Amino acid sequence: MNDRRYVVGITGASGVVMGYRLVQQLLKKGYKVDLVITHAGRRVLKDEMGLSQVEEHSNLVLHDIDNIGASIASGSVKTDGMIIMPCSMGTLAGIANGISSNLMQRAADVTIKEGRRLILVPRETPLSLIHIKNLLHAAQAGAVIIPPVPAFYTQPSTIDDVINFAVGKVLDVLQIEHELYPRYGDN
Numbered sequence: 001m002n003d004r005r006y007v008v009g010i011t012g013a014s015g016v017v018m019g020y021r022l023v024q025q026l027l028k029k030g031y032k033v034d035l036v037i038t039h040a041g042r043r044v045l046k047d048e049m050g051l052s053q054v055e056e057h058s059n060l061v062l063h064d065i066d067n068i069g070a071s072i073a074s075g076s077v078k079t080d081g082m083i084i085m086p087c088s089m090g091t092l093a094g095i096a097n098g099i100s101s102n103l104m105q106r107a108a109d110v111t112i113k114e115g116r117r118l119i120l121v122p123r124e125t126p127l128s129l130i131h132i133k134n135l136l137h138a139a140q141a142g143a144v145i146i147p148p149v150p151a152f153y154t155q156p157s158t159i160d161d162v163i164n165f166a167v168g169k170v171l172d173v174l175q176i177e178h179e180l181y182p183r184y185g186d187n
């Protein structure tokens with residue numbers, strides 16, 4: 001039995017497939033996942049993956065982004081951390097400034113205040129000074145920032161390789177074993 005529980009957020013930044021892959025990996029490992037998707041995230045899931053619904057799973061709870069009374073909005077509900085992948089600049093701004101205007105921002109706020117692991121995978125380029133300052137604020141509050149930047153020492157040959165590398169880097173920080181990409185020197 002594996003009773004670790006992670007909150008995963010998918011926003012309306014490009015690369016929603018990375019967040020979707022992360023959810024699949026966590027479920028495959030036997031962890032519980034609380035998933036929250038912003039309205040823009042749903043739009044991009046449709047645009048980039050043709051997905052209008054998330055596949056059901058017994059360990060997956062899909063929360064309504066507007067349900068500010070959901071379990072993950074309360075610090076009293078224990079989780080093992082939260083990952084927002086991909087994280088839009090809008091959601092980053094909300095988190096970095098403590099706005100908590102929807103369930104995802106509130107859950108991230110809770111994750112920070114409870115001293116739990118918060119991982120942000122920001123997806124934007126180029127970055128403006130506003131984005132950089134918000135990333136700094138989030139990092140100063142304890143968030144781990146993992147831009148989905150590909151490595152080339154792994155010799156990626158497919159988009160899947162690039163996605164798996166980004167997801168693998170998140171799992172590394174969570175100290176979850178995986179074989180999503182070859183370690184330096186192993187390939």
Ligand SMILES: Cc1cc2nc3c(=O)[nH]c(=O)nc-3n(C[C@H](O)[C@H](O)[C@H](O)COP(=O)(O)O)c2cc1C
Binds near residue numbers: 011013047087088091
């Ligand atoms: C196809 C598509 C791709 C987008 N890609 C990005 C992106 O990579 N980064 C970003 O910050 N915003 C991106 N946006 C804009 C966000 O979706 C928009 O700012 C939205 O308000 C973010 O809301 P959310 O943070 O609640 O998901 C994209 C929008 C669309 C429709």
